[in-house]
Amino acid sequence: MELPLLPLRGVLVFPSMVVPLEIGRKKSLHALEQAMLGDRALVFVAQKDTRQDDPGEDDLYRVGIVAEVKQVLKMPTGGSKVVVEGRSRCRVLAIHEDTEGMNAEVEEVPEASEMSDELEALMHAVRDLYEVYVKNSRKMPGEASVAINIDDPGRLADTVIATLDVRTQEKQEVLEDFDVTDRLTRVSDILSRQIELLEIEKRISGRVRRQMERTQKEYYLREQMKAIQRELGEADDGEGEIAELRSRLEALSDLAEPVRDKVEREIKRLEKMSPMSAEAVVVRTYLEWVLELPWTVESETRLDIAEAESILEADHFGLKRVKERILEYLAVQSLSSEIRSPILCLVGPPGVGKTSLARSIARATGRRFVRMSLGGVRDEAEIRGHRRTYIGALPGRIIQGIRQAGTKNPLFLLDEVDKMAADFRGDPAAALLEVLDPEQNHHFSDHYLELPFDLSSVMFITTANVLHSIPRPLLDRMETIAVSGYTDEEKRAIAEKYLWPRQVKQHGLAPEQIQLGRRVLTEVIAQYTREAGVRQLERELSAICRKAAREVVEGKKLRIRVTNLRRYLGRPRVFHGAAEEQAAVGVVTGLAVTETGGDIMAIEAATMPGKGKLTLTGQLGEVMQESAQAGYSYIRAHKDHLAVPDHFEDTVDLHVHVPEGAIPKDGPSAGIAMASAMISALTGRAVRPDVAMTGEITLRGRVLPVGGIKDKILAAHRAGIDEVIIPERNQQDLEDLPANVRKKMAIHLVRHLDDVLPLVLVKQEQVMH
Structure with missing residues (x-):
């Protein structure tokens, strides 16, 4: 049997179903005219690709529907609206195409099925599933489940699949199932899958709805709180915070334009956000950091050479070369303000006073003192900071130290610079190159700030025990000053002038209660310490003070001499090398x-x-x-x-x-x-x-x-x-x-x-x- 063929896009016609269609393509209108000239019969076949405007033979499925045109209404635009009724399934044996339209040789497939217990059970299952689907779907009217009170199993499957919101390919697979049992089984599987999707959609929409309700409730309560605060005159809301940030920005009159523009943009962003949002917290923290940095604040540097020399001499014994270098720098700075701050590296064994010397230099020059320990630092972000994309991001320890100092020209001590290491998180020594290079550090860029900060006014001092573990490019940027160990005479002088008075005071003793002669000090240095510095010596003096404090409390009389030194410190623990007695x-x-x-x-x-x-x-x-x-x-x-x-x-x-x-x-x-x-x-x-x-x-x-x-x-x-x-x-x-x-x-x-x-x-x- 040969009939006119009309391709369908995105819609299928099933047997015994009346479907309205709009026809507008030229070849489709020609097929409709041919059907109206005959017995009103047409073959409807679905397209594989709905984007095709002029489908060919290979673009069509091979199973379709023979349908009868019931009504035709021509439209003013040239197309037609038709109402068709599906008659039966058919196999498309051949398609003949010319310039005007397409005809198809088809073989109708009769609907033959005998009722069985299996079919009846399948029908019950499909009806139950369909009722659940209609109940959960917002697109289906409630009375849709009444329309499936059908006794014919094949028609039931066709009616259900026609009303489901599934892909055309799935409907075509049902159309191609000539066996009624297979057709009902396939429809049952599709219904089960659609019900699962509806339940997931329902859970998601419920979550979204609850979140929206909570957000709306919070917004409503927040607005009420603002209104109450306005009535009470307590403007402690986001508007007050924004106003405070703007006033702090205006107070920084000498702020560079790039920094000012960046801060203004961030304030505008914060103004548009909800105060309780996570992003607002990040922006607020960033603004606090930027506005608290001393962009233009400098402490007055002391340029009095005599006063600085007296401070250095009062704080430390010896160390002549280091003191001379500091006084030379102050002398040059008093003559020229354009001199860059030196980057000194104090190198020497432990306990010789490198860190305390840096504190004395800060006091002598009138600068704030900031100390940063680099021992064991392995992460480059410790120097340059983290980017704001990370949770809990903060600036690096350089910027943190500047904020702590409150001025842009403190003395910054980088302690134990030889103890840094590198791993997968980067090389902190490489990050220090920019910090310690006078040609680059006037626009140091921290990853968190993303703004250039001027470090050229900072006086950097580094300390190290050895030089060989410091990378050569980093060492090249520093002026090394060796702080060698002390002689026994120097240790005795340091103990008499600094260590012993400090220990006596710390242990609550009066100078007249306990005295230590020079011979006792000499014995302590020779028999109980082996070091280049004086740390162990101070610990031994502390041990003497502890035992002396106990004797004072017990009412005993104190007498510390070389002969009874063992009572306070125990037996001698250090034996220095001695010369051979004979050749x-x-x-x-x-x-x-x-x-x-x-x-x-x-x-x-x-x-x-x-x-x-x-x-x-x-x-x-x-x-x-x-x-x-x-x-x-x-x-x-x-x-x-x-x-x-x-x-x-x-x-x-x-x-x-x-x-x-x-x-x-x-x-x-x-x-x-x-x-x-x-x-x-x-x-x-x-x-x-x-x-x-x-x-x-x-x-x-x-x-x-x-x-x-x-x-x-x-x-x-x-x-x-x-x-x-x-x-x-x-x-x-x-x-x-x-x-x-x-x-x-x-x-x-x-x-x-x-x-x-x-x-x-x-x-x-x-x-x-």
Whole structure:
């Protein structure tokens, strides 16, 4: 059977259903005319893609509906409205298309079904599900469930699917189910899924409705509160807060235009927000930070050199070089206001007063003091801050310190700058480059503020124990000043002037109740402390005060002397190195620098029959082992000149040992000491016990300069050694020695190992062959 074909877009016709349609496409109108000329029968087939205006054969499904046109009404616009009634399903066998329209050869599929228990159960299930769907759907009228009181199972399935709000493809699948049981089953599944979607939609809409009701209630109550406050004259609402922010902004008359514009924009944003919203809290906190920063506030810097010098002298003993550098800066600043604040790096062992010195500099210059500890800092955001997109974001600790100071020119101490580390959160040392660069820090940008802040007026001072762990680009931006350890005389003076009076006061004692003589202080320093600074010394003095306080309370008489010092501090815990008592073969006194200051160390060499093997023990580092190898090679190359035994490199084994083997040792400064010990052991000539030495040796026997000369010579002086051998190129380091030490010590400057040997080897006792 061949009938005119009319494609449908987004709508389907089912058997026994009367459906109104609007027809406007030219080919569709032609098919309608052909049907009206015949027996009013048409084939309706759905399009696969509704966007197609002129569908072809491949754009149409192969199962459709044969329908009869019941009524036609032509529209003024040229289209037609028709009412059609579905007659039966059909298979489309072929489609013939020409320029005017389409015809289709179809085969009608009769609706045949026998009622069974399964079909009846399915019909009951579909009716029940449909009633639930109509009840929950806001688009379906309540009487829609009455329309499905149908006894025919196939017609029931068609009627239900036609009224559901589902995709055309799902309706087409139902249309293509010729078996009634399968059709009802598919409709039942679609209904179940639609009911689940409706329940989810209902839950969501209920949540939204409750939220809206709560918001409306809060808004209503808030407006009532505002009205009551206005009546009472208590304008403590958002409007008052906005007015306060604007007045604070106007008070900052010298604020830069970019900053002022940014703040005004944020105030306008805050004005449009609900005061209780989370975003309003973020904006309010940001505005508080920006408006509280001292954009233009500067404290008056003290430029009186004499007063600043008296403050520095009163607060700290010694430290001449550091004090001179600060006074030089103040002198230049008094002549020129354009000088940039220096960036000093105080380097020295723990406890020598680096942090307290920075406080004294702030007091001497009249600046506010801010301290920031960098020990263990691993997050770049600690310096630059977090962006405002993060919950709980805050500015970095630089901006926080400026706010804490209340001025834009404080003294900012960056403590323990050598203890920073980097990980996946960034490198804080790299972030400090901009902070400590005078060419960049006049527009430092914090991630939280997103505004440039001028740090060029800040006086930055950093402290470190060592320099090698500070990144080179960061170290290049700082002027390093070495704060070396104190001599015993300096420690005694510091204790008498600062530490002891402070401890007596802190422990509630009166100066007349307890007194400490110089001999007792000397004994405490020598027998109970081993350090470059004075922290341990202050702890020991605190221990004396604690025991003294108990004796005062018990009514006992106080007498602290060297003879009864053990009663207060216990047995001595520190034993400094002492000089050898008599000359010995193969034993040389070397000098070393540790974290606690200088110290002496014995270097021992021994020979034994063997095959020329050199053994090094004492937990020596690679550099120290290389120094011993260099000295050994020099001895082998100049054995005739040094009068060592012939062929010793084939017949004698050498063992060099540095005692206290549990302590790691490294560095090149023991080179001449190890070479002298090996020559003494090989020649049998004893070494003077009252001479100590330090210096690096080369393969040619030259003596190169080393570091820590002051600490090493002080260690020799403390050990009772009268003569010290140092490299000639270290002569300028002698200026740092206290005058009394320079007078007591005989210091020999050497260029070559040949200059060393006559000073230390005393006589020929034994020659090995």
